[in-house]
Amino acid sequence: MSRGSFVFTPMALRSFELDEDMLQTHKYKRQMASHQLSSYMCKKEARDRVLLRSSSALPPAMCHDLVVQNALYTGDLEAMRQLFPRGSTANLIIEPQGGDMHWVARGEGLWSLTYEQELTTPLHITAGRGFTDCLKLLLQRGANVDLAPGGTTALHESCENCQPECTKLLLIHGANANAVSEDGLMPLHICTTSESLECAKHLLQYGAAINGRSVEEENTPLHVAARYGLSDHTELYLRYGAAVDRQNEEGLTPLNAACSQPQEEQDLKRYFQVVQMLRGAGADVHTMDHDKRTPLHMACKHANPDIVDLLLANGACVNDMDYGGEAPMHNILKVVCYKISHQPERIVRALLNHGSIRVWPGALPLVLKHCCQSPRTIEVLLNAYSRLKVTDAWNESVSTEVLKGHKDFYESIFSLALAPRSLQHLARCRLRSFLEGRVHKVVPKLDLPTFIKNYLLLEYRGYLH
Known part of the structure; x- marks a missing residue:
């Protein structure tokens, strides 16, 4: 045996053989799915031979042409007009090169280290980058607006990247405002920043479910807005009739969710505004999660004195115990040394004046x-x-x-x-x-x-x- 080599066990050799078989099968399937786009994309002679037929009748084709990908990722409209002429298909699936390595189960207890690559489409690329004109061209060429090879639609992509014009364009062309991603999220669940407000407005105008739940956590859009301290989103959702006391899988209402988030000093005001709106809409300050923690427990844990004052003014109980036997006073005293700038003394004073245990x-x-x-x-x-x-x-x-x-x-x-x-x-x-x-x-x-x-x-x- 040569220096620097090592012996493979029979199990390892069998694993390599199975991996090779899987790769050959995968390669064959990819070849069958491909429509050899490079030739007609890059040469006019080949494009002229393409039969004029409805692009919706064609199955999505795998595209490995770097010229096409470069035009999409840079938003080169002129190049795309040449690459996607009238009569061509825009229903392409693109597998970007690179990615992170991860272990994948291959059956029979065997695992293989493979590049993790997320499939995408021209619609996803242009919608996520705000290339509105390019997106419009692809839609005119009949691109499937709800295609989701990577587990999310182009609408998810545009909302996640806060591209309101692209969001509206997709919705106008029939995108499903309630499409559920592979992670169980609707587009409204992905509106998690203040810049996504216009996207949320467009979604609601085109029929997004205001009380739609995410698959695993059972969050509504109002839960998401409260969790991220988005006061404008909260106001919008309440105006559209969002259920203010609906509980998620953990037993959290939107009010509980807003109070339970870690808050830096610069976040205190906007979370207070969210809580103020929820309480104004009738949110119950007594609702407990599965660990019997009330909004007051959570507001004390994250040391937001304005929220504590608001909850106490609306009848929150200062001596409710959670499953760990702790009252709100315990929660604030645990974090005083970490939250000096939050004025924890205000919370301790308010709790004592409302009859808290000592x-x-x-x-x-x-x-x-x-x-x-x-x-x-x-x-x-x-x-x-x-x-x-x-x-x-x-x-x-x-x-x-x-x-x-x-x-x-x-x-x-x-x-x-x-x-x-x-x-x-x-x-x-x-x-x-x-x-x-x-x-x-x-x-x-x-x-x-x-x-x-x-x-x-x-x-x-x-x-x-």
Whole structure:
């Protein structure tokens, strides 16, 4: 045996033989399906010999001609007019070269490493790139508007790439607005960016199902719009009668879906607008998913204070427990250190003013350790207790770096180890205890100075006393 070689097992040799047979069979089928387009596409003499007949009568042909592909991918209208003259077929299937390698099952427990290539058509290429004139030419040449060799139609392609003119042109020529892709998605489910709004409008005008569900997740277009924080899409779908409380496979309504998405600081406003619209349309703030999480649980987990305020104002329950035994307060305290810029203190304050359960006093040092980078959160949380047992563990919970940045505040906490809380604070705690979960309703109506009302509602002062 030569150096650098290795022995194939009988199983490996058999696998190679099967792979070779499969390749030969595949090659034969491709040859049978091909109509030898290169000759009549590139030479006028051959085109003249093409019989004039309806292109719809011809089966889709495989096209490997790079001249044709280059004209399609670059949107060269003049070249396409020459390549697709009157009487020619535009029903072509194109297999782009390249792709990623992946393992494919060949039967009998054997696998083969093959290039993953997605079949496409001239319509897909031109529609996805916004080549409207080229798309129009292909449609005039009788291209099958709903052909989907790669599992999606050209309409899916135009919507995914936010090409409203191409979307409208396809619909005018009879494209199915409710075509389901290989992944179980209708075109409306693919409108996932703000730039796809015009595509969504065209789809609805041409009969797209406003409550059509995706096959696996059972999402409606409204679920998709809510999940991506698309306020204009949400408004459009509600205007067309979208079901506001329909649940998907996970038990999420569009409102739950909007609240459950991770949100960066720049996303907070648009997700709030979506939730505001859904609530205005009558969305139920109490609906739980399969894990018994309410929209409030999710809004606290992703620290959107405006959404939390809106949900609480509309009757959301602050002490509902999910299957893990956690209330909304647990969710916000877990993420405080990651969401400082989201103003988590606003959420903690709102929950406490609406009667939320408090942290077990013995766990306060642990909470202090995880939330110490947000002094306001700590201040609000500790002001909900009439008595605190401050020990050395509290000092150890605050890092030197944080202590240096907020020295006065944390020294006011540690000083409570030697002195009780002030009489003013004890009076506040007594009144809040008496009102229980009605603090947010009763205090604003009291005939008291504004600064006292704010004090009762746990306004931030930057220290404890």
